[in-house]
Structure formats: structure tokens, C-alpha cells
Amino acid sequence: MARIGLTLGPCLFNWSAERLLAFYRGIAENSVYDRVHVGEVVCGKRMPFSDPVWPEVIETLQSAGKEVVISTLAMPSTVRERKALAELVSGDVMAEINDITALASLEGRPFTVGPLINVYNEASAAFFAGRGAKSICLPVELPLSSVAVIAKACEGLEAEVFAFGRLPLALSSRCYHARLHGLHKDSCQFICDRDPDGLAVDTVDGQKFLAINGIQTLSDGVQLFLPTAGEASAHGIKRLRISPHTLDMVTVGATYRRLLDGEMSPTEAKESLLALGLPGAPVNGYLSGGVGASQLELA
Amino acid sequence: MVDQPNGELPKVLQILARPAGLLPLGIVLTQAVRRMARRRPTLFERLDEHRHASFLVEPSDLDFAFVLVPDGEQASVRSYSKRALPSADVHVKGPILMLLGLLDGTFDGDALFFNRVLSVSGKTDALVALRNTIEDAELKPSDLLGVTGRGAAFLDSAVLRALASARRVVGAPNMGAMP
Amino acid sequence: MSLELVCPAGTPSALRAAVDAGAHSVYCGFRDETNARNFPGLNFSPAELKEGVRYAHQRGAKVLVAVNTFAKAGAMEPWKKAVANVEAAGADAIIVADIAVLDHAARHHPDLRLHLSVQAAAATPEAIAFYADTFGVRRVVLPRVLSVEEIKKLNSAVASTGVETEVFVFGGLCPMAEGRCALSSYATGKSPNLVGVCSPPDFVEYCDEGADGTATRLGGFTIDRFAPGAPAGYPTLCKGSFVAGGKTSHLFEDPVSLNAASLLPRLREAGVTALKIEGRQRGKGYIAEVVRTFRKAVDALEAGRPQVEAEAMLAGLVEGGRQTSGAYQKTWR
Numbered sequence: 001m002a003r004i005g006l007t008l009g010p011c012l013f014n015w016s017a018e019r020l021l022a023f024y025r026g027i028a029e030n031s032v033y034d035r036v037h038v039g040e041v042v043c044g045k046r047m048p049f050s051d052p053v054w055p056e057v058i059e060t061l062q063s064a065g066k067e068v069v070i071s072t073l074a075m076p077s078t079v080r081e082r083k084a085l086a087e088l089v090s091g092d093v094m095a096e097i098n099d100i101t102a103l104a105s106l107e108g109r110p111f112t113v114g115p116l117i118n119v120y121n122e123a124s125a126a127f128f129a130g131r132g133a134k135s136i137c138l139p140v141e142l143p144l145s146s147v148a149v150i151a152k153a154c155e156g157l158e159a160e161v162f163a164f165g166r167l168p169l170a171l172s173s174r175c176y177h178a179r180l181h182g183l184h185k186d187s188c189q190f191i192c193d194r195d196p197d198g199l200a201v202d203t204v205d206g207q208k209f210l211a212i213n214g215i216q217t218l219s220d221g222v223q224l225f226l227p228t229a230g231e232a233s234a235h236g237i238k239r240l241r242i243s244p245h246t247l248d249m250v251t252v253g254a255t256y257r258r259l260l261d262g263e264m265s266p267t268e269a270k271e272s273l274l275a276l277g278l279p280g281a282p283v284n285g286y287l288s289g290g291v292g293a294s295q296l297e298l299a
Numbered sequence: 300m301v302d303q304p305n306g307e308l309p310k311v312l313q314i315l316a317r318p319a320g321l322l323p324l325g326i327v328l329t330q331a332v333r334r335m336a337r338r339r340p341t342l343f344e345r346l347d348e349h350r351h352a353s354f355l356v357e358p359s360d361l362d363f364a365f366v367l368v369p370d371g372e373q374a375s376v377r378s379y380s381k382r383a384l385p386s387a388d389v390h391v392k393g394p395i396l397m398l399l400g401l402l403d404g405t406f407d408g409d410a411l412f413f414n415r416v417l418s419v420s421g422k423t424d425a426l427v428a429l430r431n432t433i434e435d436a437e438l439k440p441s442d443l444l445g446v447t448g449r450g451a452a453f454l455d456s457a458v459l460r461a462l463a464s465a466r467r468v469v470g471a472p473n474m475g476a477m478p
Numbered sequence: 479m480s481l482e483l484v485c486p487a488g489t490p491s492a493l494r495a496a497v498d499a500g501a502h503s504v505y506c507g508f509r510d511e512t513n514a515r516n517f518p519g520l521n522f523s524p525a526e527l528k529e530g531v532r533y534a535h536q537r538g539a540k541v542l543v544a545v546n547t548f549a550k551a552g553a554m555e556p557w558k559k560a561v562a563n564v565e566a567a568g569a570d571a572i573i574v575a576d577i578a579v580l581d582h583a584a585r586h587h588p589d590l591r592l593h594l595s596v597q598a599a600a601a602t603p604e605a606i607a608f609y610a611d612t613f614g615v616r617r618v619v620l621p622r623v624l625s626v627e628e629i630k631k632l633n634s635a636v637a638s639t640g641v642e643t644e645v646f647v648f649g650g651l652c653p654m655a656e657g658r659c660a661l662s663s664y665a666t667g668k669s670p671n672l673v674g675v676c677s678p679p680d681f682v683e684y685c686d687e688g689a690d691g692t693a694t695r696l697g698g699f700t701i702d703r704f705a706p707g708a709p710a711g712y713p714t715l716c717k718g719s720f721v722a723g724g725k726t727s728h729l730f731e732d733p734v735s736l737n738a739a740s741l742l743p744r745l746r747e748a749g750v751t752a753l754k755i756e757g758r759q760r761g762k763g764y765i766a767e768v769v770r771t772f773r774k775a776v777d778a779l780e781a782g783r784p785q786v787e788a789e790a791m792l793a794g795l796v797e798g799g800r801q802t803s804g805a806y807q808k809t810w811r
Contacts, residue, residue: 075601077601077628100598100600100605100608102604103608104608116658118657120548120576120578121548121549121550121552121576121578122578123554123582124576124577124578124581127581145551169659170655171654171659172654173655173811174623176722176730180727181723184811186808186811201729203701203718204700204720209699209720217654286663286664291663291667292665293697294667345520349518419684423684424518424679424680424682426679427519427679431520431759434488435491435492
């Protein structure tokens with residue numbers, strides 16, 4: 001049985017350059033992730049601040065033996081954003097595409113497909129594989145039964161499942177942080193940096209529900225998919241994606257590694273993760289084809 | 300008239316609209332629906348599994364309500380006094396003119412919820428299915444009453460005209476209010 | 479070429495109403511999970527589609543059929559069948575979002591004209607060129623996230639591909655990028671991308687809570703709350719009231735509908751081919767009225783008559799309803 005890989009997904013939030021540098025230095029030095037995504041996915045306006053840190057981050061991670069992938073914008077729109085996207089996907093470091101726009105510049109280079117691209121079936125997965133996709137992190141709402149069908153049909157492709165973190169649920173051209181604070185998107189004052197795990201959105205009856213992160217809407221609940229290596233393999237899963245939050249991501253990675261290596265039971269892993277102080281309640285309903293916000297015992 | 304809210308019937312019209320007896324109305328309507336199912340069997344396909352659902356329709360300005368099970372040739376309509384309303388899968392309540400507006404195509408499925416005049420509880424999907432089925436049926440008053448030929452054309456235009464003017468009288472909108 | 483008015487039909491009778499009211503084209507879908515307006519009681523059987531196409535063609539109108547959800551893994555048959563049924567009915571184009579369905583249609587039904595659904599959210603020249611080059615897509619329905627200036631730039635950038643663009647001008651408004659929103663499935667487990675229904679009615683509850691008024695819930699989550707006695711609106715998730723940062727607001731979008739009527743001249747100038755009216759779930763009375771009015775406005779525009787006239791005609795449509803020109807004006811963001 002091949003070892004299940006652990007991917008640290010891209011940071012979805014507006015973290016300062018200093019925070020990003022320190023975070024990835026810690027990941028390089030201490031974590032067990034074998035693949036680490038860098039780069040800005042959510043908002044092109046954040047790029048001028050984070051862009052300068054990536055060369056150093058990539059070098060640090062690569063020196064530590066990590067495979068590095070550059071994640072790219074989910075909704076590129078301005079000329080500047082599209083140009084930056086084209087440059088990123090045609091560089092030396094493998095890119096993750098999060099919008100069809102990126103396909104134009106790949107020209108046969110290997111790439112990975114992010115969860116914000118709609119791959120719901122084996123035929124579209126095969127389509128991307130045929131154009132050079134090495135792995136696909138499937139859409140968060142896809143049940144494990146569909147993951148298994150896709151993985152089986154596309155043997156050469158690594159099927160990756162979003163296993164930890166607030167679920168990326170929606171994108172808009174409207175910035176909800178700006179709207180909430182009465183600002184225009186064009187003069188947003190980068191106010192989303194106040195909420196490094198996203199800002200909770202509750203129902204008017206006080207139920208925990210969603211979270212906003214600039215133009216992105218996430219779940220309030222934190223996805224916790226805790227399979228044993230056997231369960232993951234049974235569904236053809238080759239990698240688990242761990243999505244960065246402000247809590248101790250080195251320990252999160254170590255916990256998943258021990259779970260997958262059989263040194264920890266799913267129950268122990270869950271307890272260990274809950275002790276780290278998650279930003280929301282654990283959820284996993286999507287994996288069994290149910291309500292995304294629900295938490296079920298997975299067989 | 301100015302004080303009449305939400306298109307409710309004025310008292311005089313309420314008295315006029317009171318049925319002579321509760322039972323006969325149910326029988327007449329049951330026969331009408333079944334007759335229609337015989338004439339246009341494909342009409343009820345749209346309802347799918349919702350043809351077995353029960354719909355409690357309660358005109359807020361009349362003192363009776365009825366329950367419809369739109370199961371094609373096995374369809375039934377029963378009327379009830381407001382004092383003893385039965386339970387049903389769907390409960391829709393509103394002024395009679397608004398409820399009739401759903402029948403003759405004046406209001407649509409969105410307006411049903413968005414115009415904030417009808418209140419709905421229970422199986423909303425069944426009501427949406429029924430509404431869309433009625434929408435495609437292009438129902439006319441003569442279909443319900445089983446009148447055909449020239450009499451039907453006369454009846455339809457007369458009833459629809461009367462409804463439209465009744466809505467004007469009570470200040471109800473004559474087209475689906477926008478969300 | 480006149481601007482093409484593309485109008486919704488949820489039922490055969492709505493199709494006839496739209497054609498009779500002057501629609502250049504009508505769009506509709508099958509009564510199953512293959513189309514993105516899969517509401518109970520709505521849509522067409524293959525036989526009804528065939529009859530609808532006949533009715534429209536006799537009167538010089540086109541029929542575009544939406545097969546615009548994403549095929550289920552391991553169960554693509556319904557989508558393949560739907561594509562074949564569109565061709566068999568003699569429809570003028572098929573509207574598709576899923577790469578798997580596009581690929582299948584391009585390979586096995588090469589004569590079928592392909593339109594890219596708004597559910598594919600193709601918003602850049604690169605994405606549009608990809609769909610045109612790879613599958614031979616002839617028209618793209620643009621996401622409701624672009625401003626008029628951006629549409630204009632986009633049209634000049636894709637001019638060499640010959641791809642036409644279609645934009646929404648009236649009706650419901652998604653604040654999220656279409657086809658990229660999992661809010662509804664997070665609350666209900668039903669993915670709009672897979673089953674074709676957002677905020678599905680079978681998960682809706684209207685809860686009368688006495689002095690607290692009426693709560694409208696979707697999958698148990700309160701989407702909005704209305705004062706006692708006040709009838710409650712439908713709980714469309716992104717149009718609800720929520721609490722964030724201590725403030726209660728319609729955080730994602732106000733309960734408004736899109737009306738870009740005043741922008742018709744600018745949209746034409748921006749190189750748009752077709753104008754789309756949303757509302758396959760709307761009744762035939764509404765559709766006839768909206769289509770008739772928009773047709774007059776388009777004709778007035780084509781005849782070079784003053785726009786004031788067209789705007790005055792359209793003003794009647796939105797009386798009393800709250801409306802927005804949405805993302806077409808940059809300030810919406």
C-alpha cells in the first residue's frame with residue numbers, strides 16, 4: 001500500500017508578509033508535510049504584499065526537502081492579475097490551477113488542479129490528466145463514493161481530498177469584508193487582514209454557519225476527515241489536503257501523519273486536533289454525500 | 300375600501316362567497332379535478348410523487364377551507380369548517396383572490412413567496428410542484444366547472460374579468476409582485 | 479444585427495407565452511438533474527421539447543436547451559441522453575457547463591451548436607478562448623460578476639475567436655460566481671451543481687414563532703426572520719440576513735433583483751450579442767410582460783429611437799420591487 005501523502009494547501013487568508021515568512025519557516029523546519037502549496041488564491045489585491053516573500057519561502061521549503069507547488073488565483077480578472085497568473089504557471093515551480101484561465105499558459109507543463117475547479121466526474125478528471133494534471137484536489141462537496149469512482153478511472157492521477165480546515169464554499173466579485181465595513185472594494189484598506197482565520201457569519205438565531213474572507217465564503221465549521229491509511233486507500237485517495245489556519249499547523253500535520261501511519265486512532269487524532277483550538281466546530285458531512293455542515297461518524 | 304389590507308375581501312363579498320353548504324362544494328370540485336385528469340392525463344405527470352400529497356388551502360377571508368389531493372383520476376377535494384381544520388402535508392393561507400390568482404396565472408411561483416401575502420408551511424416542494432403544474436395547465440374556470448363550447452369561452456372571460464376587477468376593488472396587485 | 483432577446487421557459491405554456499410575446503430565443507431544460515433549474519413540477523419532457531421547438535420555429539424563434547449541471551461520477555448516462563435528446567428535438571443550441579458534457583457533445587454531436595453556461599463562470603479572454611478552441615463553443619453566457627467596461631474589453635479580446643457573448647439583463651441575481659458556490663449544499667447536502675436546485679424547497683421551513691415572528695429556515699439554518707404577521711420571503715441562502723462582526727445585515731446580497739434595462743445601449747456598444755432574462759421558475763403572465771417590454775426596448779434601440787422611451791417602458795416592470803444593476807456598475811463590489 002503506497003504511503004498517503006500530506007499536502008499543506010495554500011493559505012487562503014490575508015496574512016502579513018512577516019507572518020507568512022515565519023509560518024513557512026516553521027513548516028520547513030519542523031513539519032511532516034511532503035508537499036506544500038504557496039501563493040495567493042483568493043484576492044489579487046493581496047499579491048503586491050505577499051509576492052515578495054514567495055521566492056524566499058520556496059527556497060526554504062525546497063531546501064528542507066518539500067515539494068513546492070504555487071497555487072494561483074481563483075478569480076483572475078484584471079490585466080495585472082492575468083499576467084501574473086500566466087507568469088506563475090509558466091515558471092519552474094509546478095503550479096496549481098484554480099481557474100480555467102490558467103490552462104492557456106500551461107503549454108504542456110505538469111500541474112495540479114485545486115478544489116475550486118469543477119471536477120465532478122471521471123471524464124473531466126481524465127480531461128485534465130490528458131493535459132498534464134498530476135493531482136487533483138477534488139471539490140469539497142464531492143462525496144467519497146465519487147472520489148473513489150474518479151480515482152479508479154484515472155489511475156495515473158493523484159486524488160487529493162480536502163481533509164482539514166474551513167471549507168472554501170463560494171467566490172464572488174464582491175468583497176464581503178469591504179461590504180461589511182462600508183468600504184468599496186477598490187479602497188478596501190485590506191481590512192480582511194483583521195481576520196486571519198476568516199470572520200464568523202452566524203444566523204440571526206445565533207447558529208454558527210459561515211465565515212467570510214474577502215471575496216471568499218468559507219464554512220464556519222472545520223472539516224475533519226480522519227481516515228486510516230486503509231480507509232483512504234480503499235477510496236483511491238493518494239493525498240490529504242490540510243488547509244492552513246493560525247493554530248499550530250506543525251502539530252496538525254504530525255497528527256495526520258501518525259493517524260495515517262497507524263500510530264494513532266481516528267478518535268485519538270480527533271481529540272488531539274480539538275485540543276489545538278479549532279476556529280469552528282468539526283464537520284465532515286460532505287464526505288458521505290450529506291449536509292456539509294453536519295458531523296457524522298464515518299464508517 | 301382604503302383600509303382593506305392585503306387584498307382581503309370586503310365583508311359584503313365575504314358573505315356572498317359563503318358556500319350554501321360545505322359538503323357539496325367538495326364533491327363538485329372533486330368531480331371537476333377528476334374530469335380534468337381524464338381529459339388531460341399528462342397534466343398530472345408534472346407532479347411526480349407530489350400527486351399523493353395533501354394540500355390544505357385556507358382562504359383567510361372565508362370561513363371554510365379545503366384539502367386537495369391532486370392524484371389524477373383518484374383526486375379528491377374536501378371542504379372543512381375553519382373550526383376543525385385537518386392536518387395536511389402543505390398548508391397555504393391567504394386572501395381568496397390571491398389564491399385564485401395562482402389558478403388563473405395572475406401570480407407565479409416566485410410571487411407566491413415573494414409578494415408576502417400568502418403564508419406557506421409544510422412541504423414547500425409539493426406546493427412548488429403543484430403551482431408549476433397549474434402554471435403549465437393553462438387552467439380556465441370552465442375547466443373546473445366542466446363547461447364546454449361557446450358557454451366556456453363566455454364563462455372564462457366573464458370570470459377572469461370579474462376577478463381582475465375584484466382585485467382592483469380590494470387593491471390587490473394584478474401581476475406577480477417582484478421580489 | 480439586432481440584439482437577441484433570450485427568454486426563459488419553465489413549462490411548455492411559458493415557452494409559447496415567450497414566443498408569442500416576441501422572444502428571439504427561448505431557453506429551457508429537461509425535467510431532471512441535468513439542468514440547473516430542477517424545481518419540482520418544472521421543465522420539459524423530450525416530447526414536450528420537440529413540440530416546443532416546432533412551435534418556436536414556426537414563429538421564427540430559436541430554442542436553446544440547458545444541460546448545464548455537472549455529471550455525476552460513474553453515472554453520466556442522463557447527461558449523455560439529454561444531449562442526444564436536444565439534438566433529436568432539433569433545438570438550435572445546447573447550453574453546457576461541465577467539461578465532461580462539453581467533451582461528449584463536441585465528440586459525439588459535432589453538429590450541435592455549443593453555448594457555455596453561466597455555470598461555467600468563464601470570465602476572462604483566456605478561459606473563453608480555451609472553451610472555443612477545445613470544444614468549439616460558439617457563445618458564452620457571462621457570469622454576473624463583470625462590469626460593462628470589463629465586458630467591452632472582454633469582447634474585443636475574444637473577437638478573433640468569433641465567440642458571441644450573452645449577458646443577463648433581468649431577474650434573479652447570484653452574488654456568487656455561478657457554478658462555484660457550495661453554500662446551499664453546506665446547509666442541505668444537495669449540490670446545485672449536481673442536482674440543479676439552489677436552496678431547494680424540500681429543505682425550506684416557515685416557522686411561526688409567535689411573538690418572535692416567522693423564521694425562514696433552510697436545512698435548519700435560519701436564513702431570515704420576519705415580524706409577527708408579516709408574510710415571509712423565500713429563504714434563498716445568499717439573500718438572507720446574517721450576523722457578522724456584531725452587525726446584522728444582508729451580508730451577501732439584498733433581496734433585490736437585477737434590472738440592467740437602462741444599460742442596453744452600453745451593452746450593445748460593448749459588443750454583446752444576446753440579452754438573457756432570468757426566471758424559468760416564473761409564471762407565463764410575468765414572462766409575457768417582461769419579454770414584450772424588453773422586445774419593445776430592443777426594437778426602439780435598433781430603430782435609433784431615444785432611449786428614454788425604452789426606459790419608460792421598462793420602468794413599469796419593476797414598480798414596487800427592489801432592483802439593482804448589479805455588478806454591471808463597479809460600485810456593486
